[in-house]
Amino acid sequence: MVYSLPEEVLEHVFSFITSDKDRNVVSVVCKSWYEIERKCRRKVFIGNCYSVSPGIMIRRFPEVRSVELKGKPHFADFNLVPEGWGGYACSWIDKMSRAYPWLEEIRLKWMVVTDESLELISTSFKNYKVLVLASCEGFSTDGLSAIAANCRNLRELDLQESEVMDSSGHWLSHFPDTFTSLESLNISCLGSEVSFSALERLVARSPNLKTLRLNRAVPLGKLSTLLQQAPQLVELGTGAYLSGVRSDVYSALSKAFLGCKELKGLSGFWDVDPSYLPAFYSVCSRLTTLNLSYATIRSPDITKVISLCPNLQRLLVLDHIEDSGLNALALSCKNLQELRVFPSYLYVADANVTLTEQGLVSVSQGCSKLQSVLYFCHQMSNSALITIAKNRPNLTCFRLCIIEPRTPDYLTHEPLDIGFGAIVKHCKNLNRLSLSGLLTDRVFEYIGTHAKKLDMLSIAFAGDSDLGLHHVLSGCEILKKLEIRDCPFGDTALLANVAKLATMRSLWMSSCAVSIGACKILSRKMPMLNVEVTDENGTLDPKLDSCLVEKLYVYRTVAGPRSDMPGYIWTMDRDSANKI
């Protein structure tokens, strides 16, 4: 006979379990555990805001303190999701403002947020602490004024890469003089100036400020003033990193950086004047994160900086680093875990920039802790990929973008199937993969066979037939997010794997070969999926089953079809297409 522990004891035990996945597992052990767990869950993460409704979340978890939501599909980042698609935070914030008076944290990504919602946040929650709006839009500095004015205990305000309508730079002055709890401020995405004196006063009265990311408009001359007020900073994002020929700016800056003994991360660096780089050399030995991905500096400047950062774990750069800079990285930064190399020109190779596959191979050789790679380049070879795979079986994230679609191995002119095949074969813990270059169905066979830990896969301009998609859907056991564009994948693969789609968060397919008829069948067979079809051109005839759909977005949901779609998005509902 099993005696169960008293509820309070179980609740106390559960309070040590913070990860969502573990909490989910706990909740399905038995009914009583489900009940106890749900009443004490404090953090909720919802990867697709349309997979569930605010009401359902509130009913199940009454004591939530922190909510994280994601709205638009990932391809929204690349202009593939049309205007007005959705992802509105309004109804969530509305309902939470009434149900969770003790809510402390809201984190939103790819969502549309209004000033009204921001105002509601600022007045509804008694102990509001954290607001993160990543890649969001729809709000202005008026909404920020409300947050500043009303959130007396705010710790974190992070506007990461959001699009903010600038009404005025004076929203910062709305933080009252008594407000001293700020720990993290990220305004790097703001286009125009903020009132510098307000910013200075805010920084001066925030002794716990650890993260400060400025926007481009903050002049370099002012940076030293801020650093002097906040030598305790751990993360700093500079503004524009140039000034005229005034030596006092340099010396003040240099002195200010010397005082920052806790600084571990640097970013910003828009418009860099290389002669100002030495001003921060004094902090380099402690740096673990360096984001130079907006700085067009080259060797020897960039090589010099890197050689001074032996503790670097995360580096973001432009391809101006070239192979030579990456060789230097491989030699100097033995603790490197993540590397992101972005393109400086979007379409054609710049003859003056020599970044090839060799740079990545060097880093894979020299940096034994490398786990995560994002690499834009113009050429790649199977042999390089195989070398990288063998060097770094500990890779967990591999995103390669060969800029010209369908580029083959530049040495052998073969597809890059075996190269990527080696990656998935050797890197057994790979959870994220982005493909590019010339690829046949073979690569998908390798992926389906070997990439058993794959969580997210991005495919573009690849494959020959439905077999490719079928390999992925049938082989990748824990795949959650699949996004595909411009591939000849269609009905057969989709309909052969309908059950798989219910185990995934979402599937995006654009410019592929899926027909309306198949969408209807899918919807009929899988009522727990929302099958959304985009018809921006207005040419789709829902009665003509052979009509190909331009964009397809399929996701599992317990909330039924959504009602906030624009006119050109249809949700397949059993036998017909419903347009709201």
Added chain:
Amino acid sequence: MASETSTVTSEPPATAVVAVGSLNFNDTELTLRLPGESRKSGEKRRFSGMIDLKLGGNDRSDTECSVVKKSTPSKERVVGWPPVRSYRKNMMKKDCKYVKVAVDGAPYLRKVDLELYSGYQQLLCAFEDLFSCFTIRNVLKEMKLMDPVNGTEYVPTYEDKDGDWMLVGDVPWKMFVESCKRIRLMKNSEAINGSELLKKC
């Protein structure tokens, strides 16, 4: 779009020399069609919506800006490719907007690239640097520059697209950048006369 079959041909990649013998393009020809239909040659699939991004770079030197075009000029651009975030693309888009800056009494003019700055404060700082005799004086939010040697004040003005001389600072920064044709740092005596004229209106 209805029931048409279209063919996507894999075009020879621009950056690689392709030995035709080793790669049979017919084999790699991709077709979009319903399963079971036979292959037809058709017109090239049009990608809906084109964006034309200016090639960007912050480098001012001409040599660094030179780009060797290895692709044909008429190559169509594809929406959302390469997969670079809009945020980053916007940061990379860098037009040059060089305008002349004249200072009353100075023997020669200077030029500044307005696109380099994100706001008026930065622009004033730039003036401080260019004309090292100045310091910035912000009096009641009016932006002024002062020569501390003789106490002369200079008011930044600009000529807009309509040919009118305007006071710098009234309109949002981006609007100013767009409409500014050139800048003149006007000696305050002259500016005062001008503004007094305005007051009489």
